[in-house]
Amino acid sequence: xxxxxxxxxxxxxxxxxxxxxxxxxxxxxxxxxxxxxxxxxxxxxxxxxxxxxxxxxxxxxxxxxxxxxxxxxxxxxxxxxxxxxxxxxxxxxxxxxxxxxxxxxxxxxxxxxxxxxxxxxxxxxxxxxxxxxxxxxxxxxxxxxxxxxxxxxxxxxxxxxxxxxxxxxxxxxxxxxxxxxxxxxxxxxx
Amino acid sequence: xxxxxxxxxxxxxxxxxxxxxxxxxxxxxxxxxxxxxxxxxxxxxxxxxxxxxxxxxxxxxxxxxxxxxxxxxxxxxxxxxxxxxxxxxxxxxxxxxxxxxxxxxxxxxxxxxxxxxxxxxxxxxxxxxxxxxxxxxxxxxxxxxxxxxxxxxxxxxxxxxxxx
Numbered sequence: 001x002x003x004x005x006x007x008x009x010x011x012x013x014x015x016x017x018x019x020x021x022x023x024x025x026x027x028x029x030x031x032x033x034x035x036x037x038x039x040x041x042x043x044x045x046x047x048x049x050x051x052x053x054x055x056x057x058x059x060x061x062x063x064x065x066x067x068x069x070x071x072x073x074x075x076x077x078x079x080x081x082x083x084x085x086x087x088x089x090x091x092x093x094x095x096x097x098x099x100x101x102x103x104x105x106x107x108x109x110x111x112x113x114x115x116x117x118x119x120x121x122x123x124x125x126x127x128x129x130x131x132x133x134x135x136x137x138x139x140x141x142x143x144x145x146x147x148x149x150x151x152x153x154x155x156x157x158x159x160x161x162x163x164x165x166x167x168x169x170x171x172x173x174x175x176x177x178x179x180x181x182x183x184x185x186x187x188x189x190x
Numbered sequence: 191x192x193x194x195x196x197x198x199x200x201x202x203x204x205x206x207x208x209x210x211x212x213x214x215x216x217x218x219x220x221x222x223x224x225x226x227x228x229x230x231x232x233x234x235x236x237x238x239x240x241x242x243x244x245x246x247x248x249x250x251x252x253x254x255x256x257x258x259x260x261x262x263x264x265x266x267x268x269x270x271x272x273x274x275x276x277x278x279x280x281x282x283x284x285x286x287x288x289x290x291x292x293x294x295x296x297x298x299x300x301x302x303x304x305x306x307x308x309x310x311x312x313x314x315x316x317x318x319x320x321x322x323x324x325x326x327x328x329x330x331x332x333x334x335x336x337x338x339x340x341x342x343x344x345x346x347x348x349x350x351x352x353x354x
Contacts (some may be wrong), residue, residue, distance in 0.1 A: 004192045004195050005192050005194040005195040005198055007195070008192070008195035008196070008198065009195065009198035009199055009201075009202055011199070012198075012199035012200075012202045012203055013202045013206070015207075016202065016203060016206040016207075020206065020210055023210065023214075027214070040231075043229075044231070044234075046233070048238065051242070106311060130301065134248070143348045165235075166299075166300040166301070167238075167300065168239065168242070168293070168296045168297065168300050170246075170247055170250075170293065170296075171246075171250060172250050172253075172254055175253075175254065175257050175348060175351065176258050176261065177254070177259055178250065178251065178254050178283075178289065180296070181292050181293055181295075181296040182293075182296070183296055183299055183300045
């Protein structure tokens, strides 16, 4: 083989080694930044906390909306979990659908969820809680994106990543009455 | 320039480029670990559901249905449990079978699983109430199921507010 062939081959290899070294160094600097990982388990974790925490533990001045519901005696069962209490309000909505009482029940459910998860969803993620129960379509309870279902649905339709998780909601309204079972659906998107 | 030199230079560039590309681009297809994660999540969700049935749903169903039976007895409308609680053939909303059927419908929507109450019996009229229950939860996968058998269990019925 011609000597020039060796020369150009080795020259090419050396040039590429320099380039690769540069790429590796830059890559190592970039990889020292936090690795982006979608919060696959946020919805699951939030629903688990809501279904295992007693509503009465949030009857504190730090949660004025929930405390006001206790003061107004809208929350009567200290034994219910947060998700069960949301279910009780949803049950009231189902019984009084289309009336002011029904609308107020949904607002009360929204108050609980807003105070509990309103600030813990990190941007750029948004969350929505809906309940599937007495209507064909899920009933909108809460979202940290917008207060109307239409705006939320529009945002979700433009989303690149949607994660959804569901949990059964079932419990007592009083010693002689059961409500549900309903399905609580937590959707996260960005 | 020599043609061979050009050839070897391009070959070296190609080989090193392929090496760098293979290092910097991880595989996009689902790996075994990701598959395992999704399976684990499914098992975890169903496990939570079965735990909820055991520790929350069964007590509140029996508590509420039995409370209503005791209330009728306290009001003099009945003298004993007449079998509403254990009515399997025509279950009303006073029957444990009715509420398990409702749970089954919700489980199908929420977890793509089924809940079947195989057997439910209660002991003589007393408080705490003696009961035995046997039910199955089946996941989508035929290998994913829970068979729960609780013989001779007792549950204290809260009779607060009833006429003694």
